[in-house]
Amino acid sequence: MDKLETSLRKAFIDKNNTGSELDPQLVINQPDKHEFLLNLLQEQLEQCQSFLFSIAFITPGGLNAIKTQLADLNRKGVKGRLLTSDYLAFNAPETFQELLKIPNLDVRISPKSGFHAKGYLFYHENYKSFIIGSSNLTMTALKTNYEWNVFLTSYDHGEILHQLTEHIEMEWQLSTLLTKEWIIQYAENYQPITRENLALVAEKSSDSKTIQPNKMQSAALEQLEQLRESGEHRGMVISATGTGKTYLAALDARQCHPDRLLFIVHREQILHSALKSFHRVIGGPIDNYGILSGNSKDYDKKYLFATIQTISKPDVYKVFNPEAFDYILIDEVHRSGTDSYLRTIDYFQPQFLLGMTATPERTDNFNIYELFDNNVAYEIRLQDALNEELLCPFYYFGVTDFEKNGETIDETTQLQQLVSQERVDFVLEKIAYYETSGVKTKGLVFCSRREECYELARLFNERGKKSVALTGQTSMPEREEQVKRLENGELEYIFTVDIFNEGIDIPAINQVIMLRNTQSTIVFTQQLGRGLRKSPNKEFVTIIDFIGNYSNNYMIPMALMGDYSNDLDNIRRGTLETQYISGISAVNMEQIAKKRIFEAIDQFKPDDMRQLKEKYLQLKNRLNRVPLLADFKATGTLDPELLASKNNKGYYFFLQKMEKDIPVISKKAETLLKFMHLELIGGKRLNEVVLLERLLSQKEISLKEIVNLFNKNGLRADDETVHSTLQVLSLTYYVSASAKRYAGCPLITITDNGISLSNELVKALEEPMFYDLFMDSIETAKLNGKDYDQTHMFTMYEKYTRDDALQLANFKEQVPGVNIGGYKLDKERHLFLIFVTLDKGDDFQGAQVKYGDELLSQQAMHWYSKAPRNLQSPEIKILKHEDNWNILMFVQKRALEQDKKFYYLGRVQPQRETITQTTVINNQGKGTSVVHMQLDFEQTLPLSLYKYLKN
Template identity: 55%
Template sequence: MERALQKAFMNRSLRGSKYDPQIIINQPEKKEYFLNVLQNELDTCQEFFFSIAFVTQGGLNALKTHLADLDRQGVKGRLITSTYLNFNHPDVFTSLLAIPNLEVRISGKPGFHAKGYLFTQEDYQSFIIGSSNLTMNALKVNYEWNVRLTSYDHGEMIHQIRENMKNEWAEAEPLTPDWIMNYAQTYQPMLFTHEDLILKNDLSPYITPNKMQQAALKKLSELRVSGEKKGLIISATGTGKTYLGAFDVLQAKPKRMLFVVHREQILNSAMASFQKVMGGAASDYGVLSGNKKETEAKYLFATIQTISKEAHHERFAKDYFDYILVDEVHKAGAQSYLKLLNYFEPAFLLGMTATPERTDGYNIFGLFDYNIAYEIRLQEALEEDFLCPFHYFGVTDYETAQGVISETSELQALVTHERLHFLLEKIRYYGCSHNEPRGLVFCSRKEEAKTLAGLFLREGIPAAYLTGEHSVEERERVIAQLERGEINYIFTVDIFNEGIDIPKINQVILLRNTESSIIFIQQLGRGLRKDPSKEFVTIIDFIGNYKNNYMIPMSLSGDITRNKNNLRQKTFETNYISGVSSINFESIAKERIFQSIDRAKMDSMVELRRIYQEVKNRLNRTPYLFDFQEQGVLDPLVLANKFEHYHEFLTKIKETESELTKNEGQLLKFFGRELLPGYRQHELLLIHQMIHGKVNFTHEELVELFTGYDLAYDQATIDSVFATLSLSFYVGGQRKSYDGGAFLTQEGEILTITNGLRQALNNPYFVELLKDSLAVAFEKSKAYRTDMPLTRYKKYRRRDTIRLLNWKEQMVDQNIGGYTYKDGQFVVFVTLKKDEDFKGALMAYEDELLDAQTLHYFTKSPRTIHSPEVKILQNPIDWNIYVFAQKSNDEGTDFYYLGEVRPVIETIKQVEKPTKDGKKQSVVQMNLSFTEPIDHRLFQYLSSTED
């Protein structure tokens, strides 16, 4: 604590700790928010007290899963707020009252404008005082200043804060249902609210293109000027695709236009949008459907079911329409669409979709000549404020005597009264905007939807269900009931994944396994259209013991690279979502996702072939590794670790363009397995030079090259780079597997390329594949520091670690085990959650992260207080000690680099522990203190133990 105060106010170079004072400012460009600090404090506290003037439902939502986890642990808190300026809406008080472990009181003090957050931690107090209220804008978007300080119980400042809070609490009025009812009756909203601004925009008589539409219109115009006749718009649901189509028709000025949709309801709303943008006489607009045949109209809006019939489309000449626009064009692989598109010959054809990828492999991109006019996905749409903000809650599903709900659960387990009341409790807790649900519930099967809708009705909650067996008219009737507020919920199975527009939906509930990222986003998107009736959408995802749970972080983050490390990170670090939206997981639900990631087989040939075909369809050529990297659809490391090289994968799927010799394959194999991750740029720069004709390197030339890129150029680093590229670093089976794959050899004082590489560079196809791998490696290297050999929180294999620390020769993993040490470098590898059959465990090691700054650690056995490594740890003055950790051996062979540590000398102690054969051996235990605390989210992930 003393060092923290010295660091903050006297000497910033001192070692940091969890006690350090901190200025907290929202920095969206860095994905750093006050919200994350607040969540971190909550996650570790034993009690909390908030004194906050302004609270919104959105701000409260960002803390609800954390409060639910605290409730499960028996941790309670208090909040004191006010009615100052009538900012707090009556709905937020109702939401506050629904949180069981939060006691709320209302201050009557005039001008109550406090913003203070106090937390009782295990051995200290922490408090945050500043400008941030409990609103999503304050937590993530606004430019706010807050200061976090820590104190022991006997500190003067914490004493003053507690006394003030105690007095305010005693004078404040408890929040009760009667108080809320009285407040609601006299409540007068602030003059300008979020809803007022939306209404004002909606009532404006003028519609102008938004930023996305302006860029797309420019690209569409350029396509036509260049002579292209087709274009494809890929745009997230709710971003204004229909208006964009109208704007483009306005700028293209066709004599006749055809707009094709797959449902009549969409047809009518689309025509209304076009009229709003383009104006003109009502007689210019007509409908061609089962009910209407207004074929003389200048702008014709048709259902595919009608226009695709030969009797209808052949009444028009092939070139009758100058402009044809097809909505939801990802359906265009169906015969009805193909018949239409094969017949008509417009001057320009525009396709619009949120999801161009198809599960049947049909090439939508090819249908539009690979002309992607514009593309905007979920993350970008949120950043541009095109969509309604959402709060996603990943919550645990019901657990029966037979186990947690899963894809194999029988119907009777899904519709028990116990599960019903469990669901209702969660739904009420997480709530919705203004507490009046207009909910869409996606179920796993038809009978579940039907039965749950009936059970909701019996509970007094108006609900209905819809499946594929219901007629269009029945669907329209039930949707209208939801929009009018006559029912609160529609239970359904898949039929509303797409092509449905119910702007008033403010709650989406997922009671099913995530089958694909596409379907997940489609279902999420049902609530993302903006509407004056809501400020945000609540997404409640009941996460059972499903094998596909790994698709949840994949879908939410848009990271579909199939890299398990990325998915783990996207689960415990959810600050990637933009704007005032939030993603939160209850801790047990989070554990289920981690388990799914560990078990998932992300590199099956079926999946890899499907991804390959998708990218090929988009590019209209053979994709290469950098294409996968750039498109963000597959991490090239997945392919590098499964196949000897990319050419082997192409060979297996019969997509090769040329051949490689065995020697060329070995060079690519070595590069893919060792250099593709981009840990260090030195080797990459040398290979780049080799590709461009450089065959010899002097020491001076290496120094000049590395200094030119601000890289280390000391002799140890240069020797390590040569040992890597000459393969002399590698030993045993690893060395043998790379035989023939060396890039460099030495002749006297000169480093020169090997004969094998010299010959391979004569093959243009090999050079192309090597350049491709090099481009990926350079791109990946951007994630790593260049001023340090290791980057905190990145994952490394054991051999990567000692290579980057410039050791001359690889040690096989089995010989390293839990640690190795040499020449002033001590490298520790810890698996925190070991299986019973953990290969390296001769005894039950109990390595444990005690907190974000302390690792309780055991040496190998048998060791005593006099063992060489223990002597080093007792007096580590000239040693750097690096710690790497993985949560469990299910995570493979790589470890997070957590940073450097110093042993806490007084904790070093020799103990006896039982071995597997029932005997005892001596080991030495100690605490290792990190020089900088571990990132809180990573610490939580590594130290959590829920099963």
């Protein structure tokens, strides 16, 4: 049956029918599920051959959300049309100016009174699709508003499509072409409708009761109070730039009523704004507040605000008794590793010392956490701050950097190419396309080196873009003067290198441009954060990241997602899918920029020792002890399985590399730990872990007690699972290499009387180091196990290796991966496990045939058997004739050595009328027979996962 016809039957006749990607959809923004109309709109633009929109209301933000798709279409020679209006004067003149900047978009203005249309029509090769409903081209309509839209597909001869296109073409002919002259005339008479100011502006009143903590601040204040009540005298707050750290400090000061307070900052410019914020929150006579800096010496004030440059001088801090201040706060505390800070901190003895920073991690390995007794009272990172709407919305554009003669900017590019006239023209063209018309630019540009910084600023000035270069060699007074010029509108751009990654407060910044390689996720987030502070004078900030051919490009999606697990599949999804960004912010990348990120991901080794070591040391500093695997999971620092599986030797082997004085354990203890780390900490089935934990306190347990134990803990307790659990722990499940790896070190002993810990494990538990790491393995498994439905064999849409799948499916013995291939059957239990790799690569050598497996829709896929097979092959006869089989589907996107996990997509059933034998060419150039068919999913795939696997 025709694909579209099946989709229409499913939508309008019987929902149980198999559909396709052409299925009609009701599209509703569902932020809790990260499902938005925006994603469908972007997807349709990426796939279409032309488009025609009829939209009443448009904002620069809504247009920003599709600018990279329009740029990609322009690169392919694809054009589109847009019909809009001046109805209610909603569309501002700058919106029309933005529309004129898009070279492949023809725009016309409808003269129709009350023009209020919201329709998006896409022309594809063999069909047309359209979205009609309540959503205008605004970010709130595309992401956050409760809107109803219907997505439909039609062939050219369809009646609805005929009516739609006929009507819109008629309206198009009656409309007026958008021109510069039309915009000038419109602007002369333009009187904007009143709109609510979305910027959050603090009350100007000095009444302390008017300043109330936001959700993040309330939680932090509670944690700080608990920290003091527990007897601690030092603590840290880690909070993303722009989330109100200064107000939080003032609110905490208000709640603990210090007799005297000292607030230390690293720049004098910050002092005055901090003093005003504290006075606004705490209140009282302004004479109680004073400044201690090079220009002011208010030694005797109750609330003193000092620069570190002044307070750290011995002749200054010795003016004060060490106990003069009962509350001391340090801003940007990640700087505290320098002598000036350490000298000051060592001298004063407050009742409580609070450090605040957005980025506690340091590259010099100084342990900031230890300085504050490893007390992190509260932490809120970028994604959390966006969720709480504490930051200014942003539009991140990942754009393609300059290319000449097939060579793209990379880490080794010579200076003359970085500052060539052609590259400057290219950069300015991109900026003009992505910046918002009618908004006075106040931009910060991050460069890769000093010479580039100075020269680009000069070249921008030559082109009429008022710019200045600031580097680490620029004096502090000069920096502050140029920042004031930017804020006042005398400058458009500050070019910088080495400075301004942090410690700068310029709320007016509305554009951040990145002309450098992403050296680290920390620096990326710092630079992104320069524009995220809210300001009454900006609606959003534009981030334009010029992505060259850099090896570190994989860090971009990691930083944007806040996912530091090093999971390659997650990084890929974060590059293709941008639903993770909350609110009306958006991440958008040009196709070539995405390609460069994917190339970097493919080269990235997630278990690279240098990376693992760096993350290990960061966590060790934070904890002030050797990290356990559970610590990595609990803090989201790294996927503990990466550390545990390094070289297939377990975490103890890694610790031996990292720590000189790590206690030595016996060989058998080492083997037992290796088993725990390689086989159990994933937590996909907790039966083994729960049983081991019980046996630590109960020397022997009967089979009946095991069943009760599993039931009590919400685990599968059927006979097959119980038997499989015992096989795994007694090692009788394992064969070949695995059996050899764990030989002689079972974890349990099975006798007629019951089950007990093995002698090997009992003896190993007497070793303190082994005991600690063993208990850590159990804790890590339990933490990981929360991600899985322990009442079922598999959890829908979670990831499993082939080994995981067979073990969790209670196969009687391990099967080496090379012997599994595309599927494995258990005939006795009527269990059929299928493993599919969708993108096998051009040089795929993993099988005799490059099979044409393909997802057809959220409900079905096209699947090929192994080769050679025919209609009389045993497994094909099962699929064709037998009904009582449990057929489970596992799918991975790509075949990569470092990523062997498959998504579990649930049960499937063959469409028996589609089972067909055919001949294909094998890897030796000869014909071989295979059987292919359609398999229907029992549960419809989530749209986001389907799109990711299908893309």
